Amino acid sequence: MIVRSTKLGLDEKERFMLFLIAPAAIVLACFEIIPILIGMNASFRDWSLVNPQRTWVGLKQYVAVFTDPVFLKIVLPNTFLLMTASVGLSLAFGLALASLLNRPFFGRAVVRTIILLPLTIAPVITATMIRWSFNDQFGVITNFLSYLGLADIGWLSDRWPSFALVIMTDIWIWTPWFTIILLAALQGLPPEPFEAARIDAATPWCIFRRITMPMLRPVIIVCVLIRAIDAFRTFDQVWILTGGGPARSTEVFSVYTYVLAFVDLDIGRGAAAAGVGAIIMLFVGGVLYKLVNRSVEVSR
Amino acid sequence: MGMENKLARALLIGGAFGAVCSSTAAQAETALSICYINHPVQVANVAILQKWAIKQGVKLTKTVTSYTVYLPKITQMLTSGTNDQCDIIWNNDDWGQDLAHYLERLDDVPNARKVEVGQLEPFHTADGKTTAVSMTTTAGILFYRTDLIPEAELPKTWDDLVKISQTLQSEKKVKWGYVGGMSYTNTFFSFWWTLWNNNCDIYAPAYERDNKKLAADGWKPMIYSPCQVQTAEFWWDALNGKKISPLGMTTYSRDEANAIFQAGDAAFTVADTTFLGTFNNPERSSVAGKVGIAPFPVGPMSDGVRTWIDVWGWSIPKTLPSDRKTAAKKLLGAMLGDSDGQIEQWKQTGAPPPNTDVWPTLEKNDLTWRRLRMILFKPDHVHAAYYFRNWATVHKVYSDTLIRAMKGKREDIAATLKASSDAIRAGAVAND
Numbered sequence: 001m002i003v004r005s006t007k008l009g010l011d012e013k014e015r016f017m018l019f020l021i022a023p024a025a026i027v028l029a030c031f032e033i034i035p036i037l038i039g040m041n042a043s044f045r046d047w048s049l050v051n052p053q054r055t056w057v058g059l060k061q062y063v064a065v066f067t068d069p070v071f072l073k074i075v076l077p078n079t080f081l082l083m084t085a086s087v088g089l090s091l092a093f094g095l096a097l098a099s100l101l102n103r104p105f106f107g108r109a110v111v112r113t114i115i116l117l118p119l120t121i122a123p124v125i126t127a128t129m130i131r132w133s134f135n136d137q138f139g140v141i142t143n144f145l146s147y148l149g150l151a152d153i154g155w156l157s158d159r160w161p162s163f164a165l166v167i168m169t170d171i172w173i174w175t176p177w178f179t180i181i182l183l184a185a186l187q188g189l190p191p192e193p194f195e196a197a198r199i200d201a202a203t204p205w206c207i208f209r210r211i212t213m214p215m216l217r218p219v220i221i222v223c224v225l226i227r228a229i230d231a232f233r234t235f236d237q238v239w240i241l242t243g244g245g246p247a248r249s250t251e252v253f254s255v256y257t258y259v260l261a262f263v264d265l266d267i268g269r270g271a272a273a274a275g276v277g278a279i280i281m282l283f284v285g286g287v288l289y290k291l292v293n294r295s296v297e298v299s300r
Numbered sequence: 301m302g303m304e305n306k307l308a309r310a311l312l313i314g315g316a317f318g319a320v321c322s323s324t325a326a327q328a329e330t331a332l333s334i335c336y337i338n339h340p341v342q343v344a345n346v347a348i349l350q351k352w353a354i355k356q357g358v359k360l361t362k363t364v365t366s367y368t369v370y371l372p373k374i375t376q377m378l379t380s381g382t383n384d385q386c387d388i389i390w391n392n393d394d395w396g397q398d399l400a401h402y403l404e405r406l407d408d409v410p411n412a413r414k415v416e417v418g419q420l421e422p423f424h425t426a427d428g429k430t431t432a433v434s435m436t437t438t439a440g441i442l443f444y445r446t447d448l449i450p451e452a453e454l455p456k457t458w459d460d461l462v463k464i465s466q467t468l469q470s471e472k473k474v475k476w477g478y479v480g481g482m483s484y485t486n487t488f489f490s491f492w493w494t495l496w497n498n499n500c501d502i503y504a505p506a507y508e509r510d511n512k513k514l515a516a517d518g519w520k521p522m523i524y525s526p527c528q529v530q531t532a533e534f535w536w537d538a539l540n541g542k543k544i545s546p547l548g549m550t551t552y553s554r555d556e557a558n559a560i561f562q563a564g565d566a567a568f569t570v571a572d573t574t575f576l577g578t579f580n581n582p583e584r585s586s587v588a589g590k591v592g593i594a595p596f597p598v599g600p601m602s603d604g605v606r607t608w609i610d611v612w613g614w615s616i617p618k619t620l621p622s623d624r625k626t627a628a629k630k631l632l633g634a635m636l637g638d639s640d641g642q643i644e645q646w647k648q649t650g651a652p653p654p655n656t657d658v659w660p661t662l663e664k665n666d667l668t669w670r671r672l673r674m675i676l677f678k679p680d681h682v683h684a685a686y687y688f689r690n691w692a693t694v695h696k697v698y699s700d701t702l703i704r705a706m707k708g709k710r711e712d713i714a715a716t717l718k719a720s721s722d723a724i725r726a727g728a729v730a731n732d
């Protein structure tokens with residue numbers, strides 16, 4: 001017999017389910033939903049951290065962000081370039097490494113552990129390490145490149161070399177993440193299609209392209225979706241390596257927001273920039289989510 | 301009564317007595333928390349405060365914060381009115397005006413006003429009360445290698461600086477002539493010391509810091525005035541043409557610049573005097589004992605050497621309970637009255653003693669002090685910041701503009717500078 005609560009119209013099972021999810025829901029509300037609502041509230045106000053008058057200004061802060069040439073011509077292109085290059089190349093390297101590690105060879109466990117190391121280091125530390133490695137006077141790598149006759153590259157002082165360094169650092173950090181997930185996916189694939197292909201004398205490249213890749217596609221797309229959203233908010237590497245410079249030329253979305261909120265101490269404008277980022281990510285995420293769904297349907 | 305009972309009673313009475321004593325002691329000890337950054341002069345000054353805290357029965361908790369998050373953290377703490385994080389905070393003239401109305405007035409701290417004329421003004425409230433007491437005067441100075449450049453041949457002009465640098469570089473005595481911080485917030489150590497020594501500034505009239513006067517004059521940016529263009533061209537040549545400075549210097553903070561100078565790879569640098577101790581510390585510098593101080597070389601339009609001097613101070617949040625305010629003021633007063641401690645701070649770091657009453661003692665006994673005083677305090681001064689709300693934004697716009705000019709073509713410098721004129725004016729006008 002189902003016992004229904006008279007007030008809420010919930011049966012015992014539903015109440016038990018609510019009880020189980022309550023702690024997570026409370027944490028989510030306190031540390032995600034309420035701060036987001038406070039942030040959104042700030043984005044409609046003139047809210048300087050130094051003199052928090054909090055005057056309601058409507059959409060003024062959003063208009064300022066959307067009409068800021070730096071945001072439109074530098075920050076957004078840089079952000080999407082970083083997202084595309086980092087996710088694409090990390091995926092390619094991760095897939096290559098996963099395929100390599102999927103074969104038995106002596107010392108595989110050791111290699112697998114070593115490959116995972118970059119993921120265990122905080123991005124701030126990685127970025128600091130790279131910054132000093134490419135320091136124009138004392139850097140180990142710059143000195144080695146000079147020895148090879150490749151001096152005079154402004155690794156941290158010119159726009160494109162420094163942006164390449166940001167992308168490279170991001171790839172270095174995130175390739176192991178792709179590797180470990182794709183390796184797990186590879187190890188979970190059924191052996192029969194591969195055996196059949198080998199009997200039909202298919203080449204390794206043909207097997208990879210026609211069997212492995214289609215079977216991995218759902219995992220790949222979920223990985224890309226998660227990483228793309230994460231890459232959009234990359235901060236540590238850019239802030240430590242270039243600070244958004246030289247002259248704002250490597251600024252990405254999160255650095256732009258940080259500067260508004262914590263250098264200019266303009267919380268209202270900073271919150272609006274974060275809001276704009278959320279809107280863009282909702283759109284990008286929506287498109288990627290549709291792709292995921294379609295891909296999963298296709299692979300079925 | 302048995303022996304066992306006597307022992308139990310003695311233990312009970314002793315325990316109760318101990319508990320009462322310890323609780324009384326705990327109540328008597330005031331706990332203060334001091335928030336600052338890991339800078340040599342702050343560390344040295346905190347050591348003086350720590351010494352006096354022990355004498356005054358104060359438990360001083362030291363909270364060291366990264367420079368990059370210090371201002372947002374302290375501002376948030378002050379504006380939210382919390383009083384459980386920092387009882388004494390490091391205060392800088394750059395943001396002294398912004399924070400003044402959240403801070404306790406400190407005129408009643410003994411010796412609070414014993415500073416150079418005009419140095420406490422950035423920390424004043426509207427009615428002229430100070431919200432900070434000095435821990436030192438921060439000022440940039442030209443450091444040079446005494447083993448390479450005789451005092452009589454020190455550069456007087458920018459041209460001299462270039463010629464001496466190139467000579468030393470061609471003789472392979474140093475890798476670089478000059479290094480200095482150039483990235484945002486390190487503007488002082490390259491662009492600005494030359495700007496102020498070329499009869500130039502950010503807004504006209506040059507060297508004025510009274511907002512009313514600047515507003516009356518329309519907050520005119522000097523960003524594309526001939527003196528500014530000349531300054532930018534000097535640095536462009538230093539980096540790209542005459543190569544007396546590394547091309548990567550546009551990204552240097554003072555850390556990178558100091559590291560190169562301390563490694564013996566550069567003949568000159570400009571840094572805060574507070575680094576004199578570090579440069580002459582054999583454990584941290586390969587040029588220890590070979591570092592001298594000199595006046596700034598001046599530009600073609602200069603009418604004389606101009607230094608920047610500003611106070612770094614300690615402040616107390618207004619929202620503290622009165623007992624903690626009193627304890628904090630007493631502690632700061634003790635530091636300002638501690639001549640020996642301040643002289644030790646000077647010897648360790650090269651940071652001028654915060655209390656000017658201590659200066660005559662050094663004047664009598666210390667050759668380096670006499671030279672530093674002559675270089676820094678005799679010439680005209682300028683405040684290194686402007687005192688309006690959006691100053692940090694304007695500073696960043698200025699820094700980005702000059703760095704953009706350094707990365708572009710020499711013939712584009714004037715146009716690059718002019719493109720930022722409106723933004724620099726808007727930053728100031730927004731405060732009116």
